Amino acid sequence: MASTGPLGPETHQSKGKTLMLSTRVLGEQEMRRLVAAVGLHALMDETIAALERTLAGFDSAHTELRKREGFQYQHPSPGVFEWMPVMEVGRQVVVKLVGYNPANVEGMGLPTILSSISLYDVNTGHLRALCDGTFPTALRTGAASAVASRHLARPDSQVLGLVGCGAQAVTQAHALSRLFPLKRLVVYDRRPETARSFARRVDFLGLPVEAVPLEHVEREADILCTATSVEVGAGPVLSGTQLKPHIHINAVGSDLPGKTELPLELLRRALVCPDYLPQALEEGECQQLRPGDIGPSLFELVRSSEPGRRHHGRPTVFDSTGIALEDQVVLEVLLTHAQNLGIGRLVQLESLADDPRDPYSFLRTEGVLPEAARTDYRTQVSACES
Amino acid sequence: MASTGPLGPETHQSKGKTLMLSTRVLGEQEMRRLVAAVGLHALMDETIAALERTLAGFDSAHTELRKREGFQYQHPSPGVFEWMPVMEVGRQVVVKLVGYNPANVEGMGLPTILSSISLYDVNTGHLRALCDGTFPTALRTGAASAVASRHLARPDSQVLGLVGCGAQAVTQAHALSRLFPLKRLVVYDRRPETARSFARRVDFLGLPVEAVPLEHVEREADILCTATSVEVGAGPVLSGTQLKPHIHINAVGSDLPGKTELPLELLRRALVCPDYLPQALEEGECQQLRPGDIGPSLFELVRSSEPGRRHHGRPTVFDSTGIALEDQVVLEVLLTHAQNLGIGRLVQLESLADDPRDPYSFLRTEGVLPEAARTDYRTQVSACES
Structure with a gap:
């Protein structure tokens, strides 16, 4: 610009x-x-x-x-x-x-x-x-998942799964609905009321929202977003055992040393794409991996002439820690x-x-500067010394 | 508080x-x-x-x-x-x-x-x-020199020397005039016009200001402040050879790696007190010294029951890099x-x-949220892919 x-x-x-x-x-x-x-x-x-x-x-x-x-x-x-x-x-x-x-x-x-x-x-x-x-943070975090998903998820993805139904989940759903022919949302939150109230938050999308058990989300989603406030050391928030073979996951929640959402077993067999590697190694899902086990960054994905989608048959993960550029x-x-x-x-x-x-x-413009009148310096010195 | x-x-x-x-x-x-x-x-x-x-x-x-x-x-x-x-x-x-x-x-x-x-x-x-x-930056930078000078300079200091007559020099003069019985200011700037115009900037102090050669400032000052924009690697801005034995210097300008104002010879024989040691070692006059050659920090000075003034007979230097606490x-x-x-x-x-x-x-409060009407997702996808 x-x-x-x-x-x-x-x-x-x-x-x-x-x-x-x-x-x-x-x-x-x-x-x-x-x-x-x-x-x-x-x-x-x-x-x-x-x-x-x-x-x-x-x-x-x-x-x-x-x-x-x-x-x-x-x-x-x-x-x-x-x-x-x-x-x-x-x-x-x-x-x-x-x-x-x-x-x-x-x-x-x-x-x-x-x-x-x-x-x-x-x-x-x-x-x-x-x-x-x-x-703006909610907007751009949704947009980042949309960009990553465009390169990593199946273009015909119809079922969006959400784990964690707070503020960031709203813009995940919004952003992905702009690029994919979503037919329904399957959502889970460890607080049942937060899952139930999610439909109201995304009513403007006009999509059916089903609050379901976690294993249903894992089984049914074509694209899955994790956006939780899981405590440091308390992850993972998914089992990762029943996912569709073509699953793409946007892991949005990990943003602190020790805070991760995905099981190591899943990360090991997936293509993991961090938004910004130096930060993801400290705060993202990539904390769990060695640098050699990590795939292309989001920067590399969007610049590559080879679509990331060729990796299909293998799960893909966007490790979104959130970057200043967004x-x-x-x-x-x-x-x-x-x-x-x-x-x-x-x-x-x-x-x-x-x-x-x-x-x-x-x-000076309005005469606020004091007149040239000295106060007694000795008063000042003793005031400070007392 | x-x-x-x-x-x-x-x-x-x-x-x-x-x-x-x-x-x-x-x-x-x-x-x-x-x-x-x-x-x-x-x-x-x-x-x-x-x-x-x-x-x-x-x-x-x-x-x-x-x-x-x-x-x-x-x-x-x-x-x-x-x-x-x-x-x-x-x-x-x-x-x-x-x-x-x-x-x-x-x-x-x-x-x-x-x-x-x-x-x-x-x-x-x-x-x-x-x-x-x-x-506020100008105010607090002046205030920091005043606090340091109260602990390091002679209480009867009458002549304030200024090297560098820009914005920061104004509040050095103001702050020190509040604690010391100043009788006159002797000032130098490498731009003669900046030195000459300084009297106008501090007219509210009601003190005589003399724009003089650098060596006069060095010879006459009881307290001396350096507040210059000297380029990285271009210092020192003083000779340090003709200073009064009891001189106290507030070195205000150094705030970048490689930017220093005082000669190493002077620093070596002086008691050098940094505002915040970790920062002064990277950006202050302390860059020129080894940690063992550095005196108490400003924190230590104000907490010490022994007045810093006991060091007299030896020059004192406040190495002011500027800290967030100020x-x-x-x-x-x-x-x-x-x-x-x-x-x-x-x-x-x-x-x-x-x-x-x-x-x-x-x-939602004013109906800004869009209606639940889907736009055609395929238009969006192809728009992004083109």
């Missing part, structure tokens, strides 16, 4: 010499207006297409991708707070700051994953946009629409003024 | 069961109002006092501090984009995202350092506040005032709704 495009600099002169830099803020209300204008299906389709394009065109000379890093904690409840940065050299940095707190749902009525995404002009350090990350893609989709539609609050966030060498000069 | 204090959770129920989480945004305009209400001197005094308290009370069991990490680049101009995170366990994460672009000033009329600071509730992942980071301190000072004064725009940033397991439920 050219830097002169709709995401080009928003720097402009105004009021004489005063430099203005605006930050576009997209919160819940703005996101609702945006979806109303663009359409949810169209947004998902665009995100899938843009992700495929970006993965295919990825060049490490132009884009510097980092593994997720963060803080882990056990109290008051186990969780993680992480930062996920990616830089397009000479153009921008996108950083998602994301909390993963499974106790949110029952304890606070909040999503497990809450996040915000920021876009910086890397040439100046200016924050160009701040966006809700909760809705956040960049969905943010660009959303921001392009926001700018075209004039959606978003514009804030002058950074304190600027006529003299870039004076951090107080923004205070 | 207790989590029930003025920075406690801003979560509240409203409109039936809908959960609201507000994000307080403090931009340039809000910052100007805040300084007008509180006073710039009072803000600096509070930041100095709060930093001293926080350093003295620091406990790694409760606060997890990380070294700065980031992206470095050479094009279009050399610069860095970095993230600086710190977590108070069970309470909050503060992250500053900061760009360091010396070409900003001449090329764009923008400060070298542009940044924004975010405060997250670590228990939920919610973004509680977003704040300009440019003004950003946390200044953000808390500013946010406490903002909340008390009702300053800041409140935004509902994260998309939330009645069902935390449904990332689309915020779209």
Whole structure:
């Protein structure tokens, strides 16, 4: 995407010499207006297409991708707070700051994953946009599974199985319904009420949803997505023994050291494709494998002229840990629409003024800078020393 | 600071069961109002006092501090984009995202350092506040030198020398003027115009400012601050040969691998106190030293019952690389005032709704969710494959 495009600099002169830099803020209300204008299906389709394009065109000379890093904690409840940065050299940095707190749902009525995404002009350090990350994370995680499934699953897949029926399962179903002729969803959650209520969450898809025992999901699915909050060390969440021979699995939940969803026996006989190998080896299903036992990455899959589908007869697994590049893609989709539609609050966030060498000069415009009157320094020193 | 204090959770129920989480945004305009209400001197005094308290009370069991990490680049101009995170366990994460672009000033009329600071509730992942980071960075960098100088410099220091007369020098002078009986400032910048214009930037201090040759600054200063954008590998910026025997130096500029301001000969005979040793060894003056040759950190200085001043007769150096804990301190000072004064725009940033397991439920309130009408999947598949 050219830097002169709709995401080009928003720097402009105004009021004489005063430099203005605006930050576009997209919160819940703005996101609702945006979806109303663009359409949810169209947004998902665009995100899938843009992700495929970006993965295919990825060049490490132009884009510097980092593994997720963060803080882990056990109290008051186990969780993680992480930062996920990616830089397009000479153009921008996108950083998602994301909390993963499974106790949110029952304890606070909040999503497990809450996040915000920021876009910086890397040439100046200016924050160009701040966006809700909760809705975009769900969108792009669904889109990533759709891209992987397009390369790994049977195109005529009709039954989608879901293990774990929380927020991420909704966009798995949505994204896959855009690419496959799904006829029904078979779903399982260790909380029966969460499985039962899933039909309501995906009613907009117009597909029959059956809450069934886990073994039925395993037996009936052509494509299966695991999106659970299984505790570290408590996996797997599948037996893997009764799967269809052509099964493709999107393993979405593993995103922490020690957190895995699939049985090792299944991984060993499957073609396992990580989204981003360095991260998957630390946080994904690939933790269970040696590097030599791992298949092509999602980057390699989309660039390969040989379809991944040739591997059929053998299960395929997309090891989705979630990468910053996906956040960049969905943010660009959303921001392009926001700018075209004039959606978003514009804030002058950074304190600027006529003299870039004076951090107080923004205070001079309205006489806020104090008068040149010294207070008694001895009072200050003794106040600090007491 | 207790989590029930003025920075406690801003979560509240409203409109039936809908959960609201507000994000307080403090931009340039809000910052100007805040300084007008509180006073710039009072803000600096509070930041100095709060930093001293926080350093003295620091406990790694409760606060997890990380070294700065980031992206470095050479094009279009050399610069860095970095993230600086710190977590108070069970309470909050503060992250500053900061760009360091010396070409900003001449090329764009923008400060070298542009940044924004975010405060997250670590228990939920919610973004509680977003704040300009440019003004707070200057404040806290001045405050850090003041705290160090209180422990290392002579209390009767009257002459402040400044090498490098840009934005950071302004708050060095301001902060030190709050603790020492300064009579005059002697300043040098490799750009004569930047040295000459410095008097205007600190006119609010009511102190005489003399733009003089570098050797005069070295000879006359009781306390000396280096705050330059010297290029990597191009230091030192001082000769160090004509300093007063009791000189204390705040070395503020070194913040990159290879970027240092002080001559090794001076560092070898001085007591060198880093702000945060792991970072100073990579980015500070301490890069030039072996760990065994480095003195107490700022944390140790403020906690020691023995005053650092006992080292006199020997030069002292504060190796200030800038740490996330300082950003946390200044953000808390500013946010406490903002909340008390009702300053800041409140935004509902994260998309939330009645069902935390449904990332689309915020779209249901106004009928934005699409009808249950399937588009033809085959169109989608072929669109993606073309």
